Amino acid sequence: MPRQSLVAANWKMNGDLAGIRELVGEISTGVEPDASTEVLICAPYVYLPEMQRLLVDTPIKWGAQNVSEFEKGAYTGEISVSMLKDFGCEFVIVGHSERRHVFGESDQQVAAKFNVVNKAGLTPILCLGELLEERQGGTTEEVISRQLNEALNCAGIESFENAVIAYEPVWAIGTGHTATPEQAEEVHAFIRLQLARHSDEIADRIKILYGGSVKADNAAELFSRADIDGGLIGGASLVASDFLTICQSTR
Numbered sequence: 001m002p003r004q005s006l007v008a009a010n011w012k013m014n015g016d017l018a019g020i021r022e023l024v025g026e027i028s029t030g031v032e033p034d035a036s037t038e039v040l041i042c043a044p045y046v047y048l049p050e051m052q053r054l055l056v057d058t059p060i061k062w063g064a065q066n067v068s069e070f071e072k073g074a075y076t077g078e079i080s081v082s083m084l085k086d087f088g089c090e091f092v093i094v095g096h097s098e099r100r101h102v103f104g105e106s107d108q109q110v111a112a113k114f115n116v117v118n119k120a121g122l123t124p125i126l127c128l129g130e131l132l133e134e135r136q137g138g139t140t141e142e143v144i145s146r147q148l149n150e151a152l153n154c155a156g157i158e159s160f161e162n163a164v165i166a167y168e169p170v171w172a173i174g175t176g177h178t179a180t181p182e183q184a185e186e187v188h189a190f191i192r193l194q195l196a197r198h199s200d201e202i203a204d205r206i207k208i209l210y211g212g213s214v215k216a217d218n219a220a221e222l223f224s225r226a227d228i229d230g231g232l233i234g235g236a237s238l239v240a241s242d243f244l245t246i247c248q249s250t251r
Contacts, residue, residue, distance in 0.1 A: 005223065005250035006164060006207050006230040008040040008125065009237030010065060010093060020047055021054065026240035028058045037230070037250045040091055041237075042125075045079055048087040056088065063091030063125075066099060069112035081120040092117045093232075095127040095147070097170045107147055111154035118159045125164045125232065126151055127211070128191065132171035141190055148194055157198035165191060165208045166232040172212030174234060181221050181228075184210045188227035216242040219249035 015023070020043065031039050042063045043051050051062035068078035084092060094117060095110035110126070117124040130143040144167075151159075167187050169179050179187075188208045196203035210222055211232030222228055230250055236242040 003207055003229050005037040007247045008232050010042050010232055010234050014238055023240055024054045028060055030244040031060055033059045039247055042093055052088045061090050063089045065093050067092045067113055069116055081116050091123045091125055093125045097129050097168055097173055107150040111150040114151045115155040118155055123162055125166050127166045127168050129168040129170050160202050160206055166211045168211035176213055178213040178218055181225050185225040185227055192227055216245035219246040223250050
C-alpha cells in the first residue's frame with residue numbers, strides 16, 4: 001500500500017496575527033481534500049489557538065514547532081505537550097536543526113522530546129541532518145545514525161509506528177542550496193534501512209520528509225523519489241501560491 005504523503009509548513013518565527021489570518025485563508029481555500037496527501041501547518045506557539053479556530057473545519061492539520069521534554073513544573077517559558085493538546089495540535093516538530101545548532105539541544109534532549117510527544121498520543125516529526133563540514137567529511141551516515149539511534153534507544157522502535165522523520169541537511173536550510181534528488185533519496189533510503197534493522201513493517205510505513213530549501217520549482221522532482229514522502233517547508237510556506245504548488249507536487 002502506498003504511503004500517504006505529508007507536506008508540513010514550518011513558519012518558524014515569522015508572521016503577525018493579520019498576516020497569518022490572510023495566509024491561512026489563502027491556503028485553506030486552495031487546498032482540496034486529497035486522501036493521498038496530508039497538509040500541516042506548524043505555527044508559533046502564540047498562534048496555535050488561532051490555528052485551531054481557522055482550521056478546525058478544513059482538511060488542514062496544525063501543530064507546534066517545539067515542545068518541552070518536561071510534562072509540567074518550574075520551567076519558565078516552556079510549553080508542555082498537554083498544553084499543545086488543549087489547542088488541538090496533532091503534530092510536533094522535534095530536533096529541528098535550528099533547535100540543535102542555534103539553541104544547543106543535544107541528541108538526548110531531542111530524544112526525550114520525541115518520547116514525550118509520542119507518549120501523549122501526538123505525532124512527533126523527528127528532524128535529522130548533517131552540517132556542511134560533516135557532509136564534506138563523509139560522515140553524513142554516521143551523524144544520521146547517531147541522531148536516529150538516540151531516539152530509538154530512548155523510545156523504542158514501536159514509537160516510530162506513530163512518527164514522522166524529516167531529513168534536513170543543515171547546509172541546505174535557508175541557504176538557497178538544495179540537496180539533489182539523488183542526494184536526498186540516498187539519505188532517505190539509508191534512514192529507512194536503519195529502521196528496517198528493527199522492523200521491516202515500520203520502515204516501510206513511516207513517512208520520511210525532505211526539508212532543505214524545497215521550492216515550488218523543485219518539489220515535484222524531489223517528491224518523485226521512492227523514499228521521499230513529502231516535505232518540511234520553511235520559507236516557501238509563507239507564500240500561499242508557492243506552498244499550494246508544493247502540496248500539489250506530491251501527486
